[in-house]
Amino acid sequence: MSSDPLAAARPAVELAGITKRFPGVVANHDVCLTVEPGTVHAIVGENGAGKSTLMKILYGMQQPDEGTIKVNGQEVTFRTPSDAIAAGIGMVHQHFMLADNFTVLENIVLGAEPGQFGILDTRQARERIKALAAGHGLQVGPDRLVEDLGVGDRQRVEILKVLYRGARILILDEPTAVLVPQEVDELFETLRELKAGGLTVIFISHKLDEVLNIADAITVIRRGTTVASVDPREVTARQLAELMVGSELPTPETRESTVTDTVMLKVSGLTMEADGHRPIPKGASVSAYADRLRAEGRRLLLDDVSFEIHQGEILGIAGVEGNGQSELIEAIMGMRPAHGDLALGGEDIASWSTLKRRESGIGYIPEDRHRQGLLLEASLWENRVLGHQTRPPARSGIWINRRASKADTERIVKDYDVRTPSVDTLALALSGGNQQKLIVGREMSSEPTFLIAAHPTRGVDVGAQAAIWDHLRNARAAGLAVLLISADLDELIGLSDTLHVIYKGRLVARLDPSDVTPERLGGYMTGAITGTEET
């Protein structure tokens, strides 16, 4: 593809003085960014630095309060993503937006269906997709169902979808967050092909080694503004990190081991069926029943999961999202029925309700705080009561003890450095990091003996991340047993005493976090390396 020489001289994207205020926060201020055509331009910054907001502005999902956007030298105003698409900008979201029960082809044409009089012209669509796929090294069978595809293939479908709409400038929002190292390499191969085809790629990430590997230019965002534009050949990962954080980097590393001999949580033979829970026939054991299900070819969300967590131990579960982590949590919390045995401190809790499990000392930091952890439209003190409505100080008799709840919320606000005007503020007014600190404080307040921490630092700022890690470490030292589930491999390796890998509902490997690399972990997570290995 030859590009017109004039266009080559003009930047593909030029942002000048972009400012975006949200109620309460300035998400972006005075952002300047110049992206040369035919390059991979990386935008790096911490979680919450304002990268996503900036890209939403460029993609027309949000309008800037100030500043100008130029695409190929022309000043533009995007009211909706359609305007951005018309200008040749496409976005691949961090969370895939695909219809699982549609084929690849149907997903790609969805919203831009070719054809006449409402009849879909599949032949034409198929030819264009084939041409695009061949031209950019994005091989995916157009007639396969998306639900059968792996994460890497799904991402290729997303990219094809964007190309199909005629995009010449691609925004990839944290594309590697859901990929394991091997898939990342494949993605980078694709990006190089796209670049060779004259396309411009804007690559958002906070993983510095990846950025240094792929980018032709790097712009660093910190606290909502662009702080530097650097050449990847002239900068080290360390320097980049300092630019990003502006201060010393926190590390998730735990110090000496505090693991004791006392088993706090014992999970054995935990099995969950994909198509609805059925009681085990009388007389059959869980393992025999699970064997039968496997023989019948049924899909199991959890397949014979067994492990023990001791007092003072953090057990990490690594895995690509959707391999049974959520189901494992739901089974332990009693939110979803499963087969198998669960014992907390020697007591069989398998038949207990969620409430009873919580009352007997299970704390839960949910993976999605907005969905499972908070009442956004309720005050902080009411959120303190949530999950503790049957225990003092929140409860006295049939009443909710408002005064004691408020007082205890004040304590959490102070001890956990939750930044809020008052405990009567609605939870939605707080930033993600502060919301998360409130949740951590709440779950710790009942002195749990066992804590489930699912993605405890997802989407929080650096300061909050370091604080939450500290709290987890201190609680561990005090004898708390923790089940840590995270997508952040550094966090997992750094905090865990023991590391298990979950793949398709099975614990496939048990690793020693002190001598495992993210690459090897990635191999287990995708099933590329098999076989249990005790190191």
Place this chain on the structure above:
Amino acid sequence: MPAGLFRALLTVAGAVAAIVVAIAISSVAILAAGASPMQAFAAFFDFGETERSVVNGIATMLNRSVPLFIAGLAVAIGFRMNLFNIGVEGQYKIAAVCAAYVGSLFVAPAPIQILVIIVVAAAVGGLYALIPAVMKVTRGVNEVISTIMLNYIAIQLAAFLVRGPFTGQRTEGQLTTNTPLLPESAWFPNLNVLFEMFGLPAPRGGGLWGFLVVAILLGVGLWVLLERTRFGFDVKASGLNPSAALASGVNPKKMVISAMVLSGAIAGLIGLPEILGDKHTFGSNFTPGLGFLGIAVALLGRNKPAGIAVAALLFGFLDRAQGPLQFASVPPSVIMIMQGAIVLLVVIANEITSRIAMRREERRAAQQLGRNTPVEVAA
């Protein structure tokens, strides 16, 4: 200004704006019907010349408001946890016919007689609401559909019962059928003494229904239950965020059943003000539609007992004008247009005001924090 006060003022401002716009819309409708809007609105405030007619007007308005208030409370309990009990209509009909019949079977001292009737009404309403609740938790049947369907069954069943097994003596020339007349011990004393205290004449007919007192107690009790108790917290949590409620240990099935049964039990009381205070029987011409109006009243009152009281009074005030409107040669269906317009506009106004309140909350939080900490950025 404290956030709570601000929110309350904003709500009131929103409601007032909604009512003003509703008046404008109704004016158009009145003009289209060929009448004068000024005359129509004058009719709403025309309580008559004499003291007696003013008293009658006020009693009519309050008597209309009491069942609407109870209906609003019944609907609001479900709404609080996103449970749409559309079946209040059927629940109160079936409860009323059963309570009126059971009450006519025996004679006991007044407090016991009345208490038994109230308990029967609440039990029947609650049991009838248990059906959709059980269907929802065991089979996942949407309660909107099941309660609507159960309404038809209840309405027809009540009509059958009053004509068949529960029917009483029909006087000569009477066109309606009724349950047997309640003994006098079941007649709820009226509150005409309130008027007499101010030297006003007593209203005609049944007077001011004494059930008003029960309704007020019910409203206060429900407020305490919803705002101060653990059960109320669970209801609120389930309504705001069902998955968070589940994760916090709230049993969603138990909540659906208890909220639905409570809603039905209160719905069962809707017919009692009229039965105990005035008609002393359930007849085939018993006031219909109170359950459906209850939905509008609950929406208007934002599912809060105090708001529902105001909404019920407003509806009672509008409904009272049936007669005066006809004298002013304005079609009384204007009332329904106004009620519909008000509900619709208040729902819109509520949405807008709650958004404004939340924005303000976010901004306030950020301002206070902005003073001593660097700006934190939302991703």
